[in-house]
Amino acid sequence: EMDADPERPIRGVDKIPEVVVDRTAQIEEHVQRIFNSPHAFTADERTPFSDEVCITCHGRGMETLFNIEKETPERLNEPCLSCHEEGARSHWKGSTHEFAGLACVNCHAMHNERPELLKADTQMEVCGSCHLDRRSDFGKPSHHPVPEGIMQCTDCHNPHGTPGLRKLVGHTINETCFNCHAEKRGPFLWEHNPARESCVTCHNPHGSIHRPLLNARAPTLCQQCHLGTHSDVGLSGAGMDFRVQGRSCLNCHSQIHGTNHPRGRVFRE
Amino acid sequence: DEDDEVREAAQEAATVIANRPGMEHKVKREVRVGLGYLDDDSFRLGRFTGVNEEGWFLDLGFRFEGQDAHNSESARYWELEGRNLGLDSRRLSLEAGDQGRYSSFFYYREIPNTLYRDVGTPYRGSGSGRLRLPAEGGRATAEGFLQGRDLSTSRQGVGVGGRVNLDSRWRASTAVHYERKEGTIIRGVNNNHLWTQERSALVPVPVDYETTRFEADVTYDADELQGRLGYQLSVFSQRDGRSLEVPDATRLDWSDAGDNAGTVSLEPDNQFHQVTGSLGYSFADTGRVGADLALGHMTQDERFVEDVAGLPASLDGRINTTLVNLRASGRPHPRLNLRAGYRYDDRDNRTDVYEYEIDNLIRSTRPVSYTQDRYHLDASYRVHDRTHLSLGVVRDENERTFSDRKRTDETAYRIGIRSRALPRTSLNMELGHAEQRGSQYERQTAPEELRQYYLADRDRRSANLYASFHITDRIQVTPRVQWIDDDYTRSELGLQQAERQVWAVDLSWVPTDRITAYGFYAYENTEARQAGREALAFAAPRNWRSDRDDESVTLGVGGEYDLRPDRFTLGAEVLHIETSGRMRTLVEGGGGGVYPSLESRLTQVSLYGDYKVSENLDFRLRYMVERYQEKDWGIDGVGVTGVGNLVLLDQDSPDYTTHLIAGALRYRF
Numbered sequence A: 001e002m003d004a005d006p007e008r009p010i011r012g013v014d015k016i017p018e019v020v021v022d023r024t025a026q027i028e029e030h031v032q033r034i035f036n037s038p039h040a041f042t043a044d045e046r047t048p049f050s051d052e053v054c055i056t057c058h059g060r061g062m063e064t065l066f067n068i069e070k071e072t073p074e075r076l077n078e079p080c081l082s083c084h085e086e087g088a089r090s091h092w093k094g095s096t097h098e099f100a101g102l103a104c105v106n107c108h109a110m111h112n113e114r115p116e117l118l119k120a121d122t123q124m125e126v127c128g129s130c131h132l133d134r135r136s137d138f139g140k141p142s143h144h145p146v147p148e149g150i151m152q153c154t155d156c157h158n159p160h161g162t163p164g165l166r167k168l169v170g171h172t173i174n175e176t177c178f179n180c181h182a183e184k185r186g187p188f189l190w191e192h193n194p195a196r197e198s199c200v201t202c203h204n205p206h207g208s209i210h211r212p213l214l215n216a217r218a219p220t221l222c223q224q225c226h227l228g229t230h231s232d233v234g235l236s237g238a239g240m241d242f243r244v245q246g247r248s249c250l251n252c253h254s255q256i257h258g259t260n261h262p263r264g265r266v267f268r269e
Numbered sequence B: 001d002e003d004d005e006v007r008e009a010a011q012e013a014a015t016v017i018a019n020r021p022g023m024e025h026k027v028k029r030e031v032r033v034g035l036g037y038l039d040d041d042s043f044r045l046g047r048f049t050g051v052n053e054e055g056w057f058l059d060l061g062f063r064f065e066g067q068d069a070h071n072s073e074s075a076r077y078w079e080l081e082g083r084n085l086g087l088d089s090r091r092l093s094l095e096a097g098d099q100g101r102y103s104s105f106f107y108y109r110e111i112p113n114t115l116y117r118d119v120g121t122p123y124r125g126s127g128s129g130r131l132r133l134p135a136e137g138g139r140a141t142a143e144g145f146l147q148g149r150d151l152s153t154s155r156q157g158v159g160v161g162g163r164v165n166l167d168s169r170w171r172a173s174t175a176v177h178y179e180r181k182e183g184t185i186i187r188g189v190n191n192n193h194l195w196t197q198e199r200s201a202l203v204p205v206p207v208d209y210e211t212t213r214f215e216a217d218v219t220y221d222a223d224e225l226q227g228r229l230g231y232q233l234s235v236f237s238q239r240d241g242r243s244l245e246v247p248d249a250t251r252l253d254w255s256d257a258g259d260n261a262g263t264v265s266l267e268p269d270n271q272f273h274q275v276t277g278s279l280g281y282s283f284a285d286t287g288r289v290g291a292d293l294a295l296g297h298m299t300q301d302e303r304f305v306e307d308v309a310g311l312p313a314s315l316d317g318r319i320n321t322t323l324v325n326l327r328a329s330g331r332p333h334p335r336l337n338l339r340a341g342y343r344y345d346d347r348d349n350r351t352d353v354y355e356y357e358i359d360n361l362i363r364s365t366r367p368v369s370y371t372q373d374r375y376h377l378d379a380s381y382r383v384h385d386r387t388h389l390s391l392g393v394v395r396d397e398n399e400r401t402f403s404d405r406k407r408t409d410e411t412a413y414r415i416g417i418r419s420r421a422l423p424r425t426s427l428n429m430e431l432g433h434a435e436q437r438g439s440q441y442e443r444q445t446a447p448e449e450l451r452q453y454y455l456a457d458r459d460r461r462s463a464n465l466y467a468s469f470h471i472t473d474r475i476q477v478t479p480r481v482q483w484i485d486d487d488y489t490r491s492e493l494g495l496q497q498a499e500r501q502v503w504a505v506d507l508s509w510v511p512t513d514r515i516t517a518y519g520f521y522a523y524e525n526t527e528a529r530q531a532g533r534e535a536l537a538f539a540a541p542r543n544w545r546s547d548r549d550d551e552s553v554t555l556g557v558g559g560e561y562d563l564r565p566d567r568f569t570l571g572a573e574v575l576h577i578e579t580s581g582r583m584r585t586l587v588e589g590g591g592g593g594v595y596p597s598l599e600s601r602l603t604q605v606s607l608y609g610d611y612k613v614s615e616n617l618d619f620r621l622r623y624m625v626e627r628y629q630e631k632d633w634g635i636d637g638v639g640v641t642g643v644g645n646l647v648l649l650d651q652d653s654p655d656y657t658t659h660l661i662a663g664a665l666r667y668r669f
Helices: A023-035 A073-084 A123-128 A132-137 A173-178 A193-197 B002-018 B139-145 B254-260
Strands: B026-038 B055-067 B076-083 B091-098 B102-121 B147-165 B170-189 B200-221 B225-238 B243-246 B262-265 B270-283 B287-300 B317-333 B336-349 B355-358 B361-364 B370-384 B387-400 B407-419 B425-438 B458-472 B475-487 B494-512 B515-534 B542-564 B568-587 B592-594 B598-614 B617-631 B655-668
Touching: A023 B002, A123 A132, A132 B475, A132 B494, A132 B515, B102 B170, B102 B200, B147 B200, B170 B262, B200 B243, B270 B317, B407 B458
Parallel strands: none
Antiparallel strands: B026 B055, B026 B655, B055 B076, B076 B091, B091 B102, B102 B147, B147 B170, B170 B200, B200 B225, B225 B270, B243 B262, B270 B287, B287 B317, B317 B336, B336 B370, B355 B361, B370 B387, B387 B407, B407 B425, B425 B458, B458 B475, B475 B494, B494 B515, B515 B542, B542 B568, B568 B592, B568 B598, B598 B617, B617 B655
């Protein structure tokens, strides 16, 4: 947004140092922004800000107006958690991010007007500012449409913690994937064991140089587990044929997630 | 001091604003009208947005929002937004509610995904349950009967839901999401030939999926105790029927190909029901215990595509899933932070094992069940004012049915340090070691020495470094290094070693109050080695080794210059991403060789200017040039009949230079 927020972020980096030119001049703008936010509604009895205004969050002596980097995460999070330890944030305590010492203000800026009060315009910028590797995954030829703004990190993860592994929104990896790829859920007459157990056995959901989001390219990927009657050959570029070109193993075994065909034992039909 | 003056100024400002007499319901309206031009077809550039064909495109959007004044008697808000309305990625959303009382949402969205444009295939028809081949053609003349097809899918989704606060502690919410996915994808079809006959075709397969999800829950939130009880349902429907008949394009004469059509199964309808519950209790400021329970039931009862003696008419597939999660965290000592948890994840496949005869062979199905138990304990100790040392251990125990290894377990240890002791510096470092072992490996088929990599004995070492340095008030550098080394050398055959390293750094710099600049760089390398053995009928088996080396480099620089503060801003970014994938195989006694390199190279230069014409009108002009080139030996120059007895697609990897220019006016009123 062009001038919605003076803290306008730059792509890929939410760490642009905030250079304060004139603190006194800027403070009124800073205060006004919180009055435009959901925290300021007096009609919502759950918002203590409306009672005590600044000191609700900044402390009786307004201690945390400055130098918040010197405060402990617990001290910084306390005013937030006094209201927000519920719903999608009820798994915060004990979560990986909490245990790693993150504070709410590492990702959120309460005095702005962005959705979810995020510090940057996109989740990829906020999350990617620490998860640099994941951000670069999304630049690879095969990726979920996160950089294009069609998906966002919270479609699959809840950074505040979940009952699932890796802060996934589903209880398991596959449950999370099946939210959008329900056709692969099954059950099937013929099931491919690793696919039933975890999609990430073969896929990197963030991005890969191998389509579609594969950890390696066929036939290499398949030969890590299969050296059967025709998959045992030391295939290479010297002998290009039906087993490596086109879609390699998937030229025939295309129903690799599972199939309902009575002849589908080797996932061709 | 000056800090205190600012503190006072803040509180004074807040008091003034808070006491302003009741303002009216505020409404903000914004309309965005944009026009852009793409100078060349390039399906990849806009594959998820719809901007991928040469010509003009419209970028229309609006955002209307309103909310009560902060000190009015209600806290009503609403927001109606339309985005990308002129494009295939259009979205319309509405949110409305009264904060603290209720909230509601509605959305409609479309998500395109262009896989390839104008791919040549001799197959005709789609969505009719049967593909066709031109009767006058045949494999040898297939090139003359190609028809261009666009491979793409489009998701159209609509959702509606809401939440109501029953009182200050109880809330109820519900939502329904419906999505339809339509289009054409490619699938390999083998027409039931033996592999030795090498006869397969890549065929366009229709996609017409429908998924409906329903969610409802009730939550209780008190100061110390929080709870949630929920239900969710997911119903998937395949609207294209249960099968597709595909004639065999590898036949020399297609006039009777229809008589020899094979039947492939399409994804069957399925359902998933799940009841979920959570309880959490906070105590003594930092302590919390919690439990989660999720009971799921998956079903699938689609009629089989052919009747087979020994098989019922449909699967009657049933799977029960159970998840139990117990967790506790707290601070028994001011310096010590602990967390521990136990997780039970069970997939109990109640689908019958079917044994039946087909093509004179007895087949026995393998409905997969598994149980995973996971225990973890982490401790973090504050050794110094702002320095923490952490230790952690995770134990995973897995049991599976119909698997070469009934049981695997992994114990992972990690030690880390995080510190902000040095001024302007934050440092996080972690080292890990994990060992996966398991029960006796019992392979049902040769070769006996093969170890499937996700079941195999594995030693994993890892290192992770993340740091942040404020070199000055105006410069910040953030490096990150990751390294994971997986050792499978107990596997005589199969994956033996995999090593992944990532080196990345972000740099941000504010040289003057009107200039911001940034850069980012990431290098990733994955190297893996696997071993195989060719079982030869008339000679001794030959061992082989295959090495894989994947690399990617990402480099970006950009910045903004406030030519006239609050009025005119110029920005630029250059992004370059290069990836490569190399593989080679060495066969004992000679043989094997190097695969050509898989490559992709993206260079993107963006320039933009934001100009504020008046108080409520601004204009943005953006120019972008994208150069993209990909090389894939699996498809480039191969042709439709260029490989053995396969019938492939007429396609080449994308290679384009495309310019995009777009201007947009935004008017607020």
